[in-house]
Amino acid sequence: MRRIKLKDIAEYTHMSMTAVSLVLNNKPCKISESSRQKILQAAKELNYSPNRLAVGLATHRTHTIGLIVGDISNVFFSILAKGVDCACQAADYNVMLCNSWNTHEGDMHMIDTLADSGVEGIIYCMSDDTTQEDALESKRKLQQYGIPFVEVDSDYTQNHILFDHEQGGYLATRHLIEHGHTKIACLMGPVQMQGTNGRVAGYRRAHKEAGLPVDDTLMTVGDFSMESGAAAVKNLWGREFTAIFAGNDMMAIGALKELRTEHIRVPQDISIVGYDDIPVSEMLEVPLTTVRQPMAEMGATAAKNLIGILREPKKTMEKKIFSPKLIVRKSVRTLVG
Structure with a gap:
């Protein structure tokens, strides 16, 4: 019709x-x-x-916000996008979702696409391979288009919504140390990411506080996917460790899968702590102890801040740093002796 x-x-x-x-x-x-x-x-x-688009093009007010994420199959972004959408609907805004495939080139293409579509503002989750130079290039492009934006989970620019990843990494590692673990493997995300560096800084801080050395041979890099979690555990075979701190829950699930393949039990043989607290974490065969990020709240806050800027262009955006919470379940064993 x-x-x-x-x-x-x-x-x-x-x-x-x-x-x-x-x-x-x-x-x-x-x-x-x-x-x-x-x-x-x-x-x-x-x-x-x-036709809201036609009206918007005529009035320069499309009531549409763009959302750029690296990989929508990552549950973190799915939940964050839901938070963005809920806040936008409440304010009578639409959301245009763009997947950059976790590349800076994809980010730049999506900025062009959203600008051509007439969005009023952009919520921007920079790709995993973003460098400082890449971030500045993105910022220049957005400024050239005159599009207000809010950055989520990185702070290369002034307008950002952050999570305290150092404290998150610290809480996860300290929990393992408090349960007697001194040889803790760390499954990192991409090394150029600010979030990865924060997690690792917290991991190191917990070791230092406990007077324990960090064994760099127990640190391995992944890309936050389940497959990379499994591959990271394979890379650790032959090294001595009793616990794993995974950079996100998807990597933790991949690690669990690989451990099960090798008939290694969690937590009886290896303990593991994840990061994010995605919904499936508590439904696993061994419910996962993890660090909670309030993903939906972060998305909603980003949307509210951006809409506030659109409605009052001279308004100073309220910067927000969300705090982590350790969610204790069944994947960590207390070592005795």
């Missing part, structure tokens, strides 16, 4: 398109009340709804 246009209502009422447009857009006009009601009734009977 085709979309009803102003032309259809004009023909239906035998009135001009100008008159129909003025009435339906609630603009001042010298049209009689009876004619106005006739137009409104026709719009109702024909199930007319305005």
Whole structure:
């Protein structure tokens, strides 16, 4: 069924398109009340709804926000996107979701795509391979387009929503140390990511606080995917460790899968702590102890801050740093002796 246009209502009422447009857009006009009601009734009977994109292009207000994420299959981004969408719907904004495939080149392409689509602002989760130089290039492009933006989970620019990853890494590692573990493997994310560096800093801080040396041979790099978690554990075979701190829950799940393949039990043989607290974590065969990130709240806060900027351009954005919470379940064993 085709979309009803102003032309259809004009023909239906035998009135001009100008008159129909003025009435339906609630603009001042010298049209009689009876004619106005006739137009409104026709719009109702024909199930007319305005084309928001067309109206937006004419008024420069599309009420649409762009959201760029690295990989929507990563549950972190799925939940964050839900938070963004809920906040936008409450404020009568639409969301246009773009997946950059975790490359800076993809980020730049999506910025162009969103600008061409007339979005009013962008919520930007930079790709995993972003460098300082890449971030500045993205910022310049957004400024050239004149598009306000909020950065999530990195702080290369002034407008950002952050998570205290150092404290998160510290809480996870300290929990393992408190349960008697001194040989703790660390499954890191991409090394250039600020979030990875924060987690690792917390991992090191917990060791230092406990007077324990960090064994760099127990640190291995992944890409936050389940497959990379399994591969990271394979890389650790032959080394001595009793516990694993995984950079996110997806890597932890991959590690669990690999451990099960090798008939290694969790937590009886190896303890493991994840990161994020995605919904499936508590439904695993061994419910996963993990560090909770309030992903939906982070997304909602980013959306509210951006909408605030759009409504009051001179408004200073409130920077927000979210704190981690350790969620204790069943994947950590206390070592005795």
